[in-house]
Amino acid sequence: MKTALITGANKSIGFEVARQLLNEGFYVYLGSRSLENGLEAVQSLKNEGLDNVQIIQIDVTNQESIDSARAEIIKHSEVLDVLINNAGINGGMPQSALTSSVDVFKSVYDTNVYGVIRVTQAFIDLLKKSSEPRIVNLSSSQGSLTLASDESNKFYHFKGAVYQSSKAALNMYSIVLAYELRETLVKVNMVDPGFTKTDFNNHRGTGTVEEAAKRVTKYALIDNNGPTGKFYSEEFYPDGVECPW
Known part of the structure; x- marks a missing residue:
């Protein structure tokens, strides 16, 4: 049976x-990140008859938490097929290149960039043991320099200096x-789930979590x-x- 680790999976798209x-x-x-929320999510899936799921408490901004998550997974398998x-996080809106503080940039980057680096580096040896290892990084069309500078882009005026630069x-x-x-054998790809109706954007999105x-x-x-x-x-x-860079 193949295995997958999904960070931030207690709700929305990850769930x-x-x-x-x-x-x-x-x-x-x-x-x-929250054990309580994760346990509720796992129970919800098990109530649907989906039993092959286990909570892994992991805070991607905390190396000790990541190391503990790795140790917990290794108790069950030394192979990970999918990460x-x-x-x-989006860091809150509005975001200005002129007024958003460096502290806000640091906070968003700590999750969206450094968190991905931490987790990937922690689990790459387990992934390399798989016969079909995959890494999927959730990106955004907002991280495309081409689209962000294209005045015909429907989201051209939706600017967020912090979030966009992190992606x-x-x-x-x-x-x-x-x-x-x-x-x-490791395949690494970036996927934009689309403008999805979730807590992330205060449910302003138009797409469904199923589609995303x-x-x-x-x-x-x-x-x-x-x-x-x-x-x-x-x-x-x-x-x-392919989406343009």
Whole structure:
């Protein structure tokens, strides 16, 4: 049975990705910063008859928490097939390049960028033991420099200096990560789940969590002939067409 770790999976898109992977026959480590919220999420899935799920308490901004999560997973398996770096924050709005404090930048980057780095580095040895290892980093079309500077883009006026730059930084990290892993079986891809109606945007989004999760799950399930180092935003570019950087 394949295994997957999903960070920030106690609600919204991460929770639905967990559900979809469970339905695909995975054993899911449901990552949650809050133990209580994670346990509630696990029980909710088990109430649906999806039993192959386990809470993993993990705070991606805390190395000790990540190390503890790794130790807990190793108790069950020394192989991890899929890592989905889903945990993220937006830092609150509005965000200005002129007035947003460096402290806000640091806080958002600590989760959206450094958190991904911490978790990836902690679990890469387990992933390399898999026959089909996959890393899916949740990005955003807002992290595309091309789209952000395109006045015809429907989200052109939705600017957030902190959040957007964190996702652009995540994209570059992911490119380099995929490059360094190019001679291994590990596939690394960035996926924009789309403007989804969740707590993340105060439910202003237009897409569903089911649709968003399908976009993420798709790249967790690719075979060894699948892409790596690519950036996908099906909201803008359907049918596997790459999103511009």
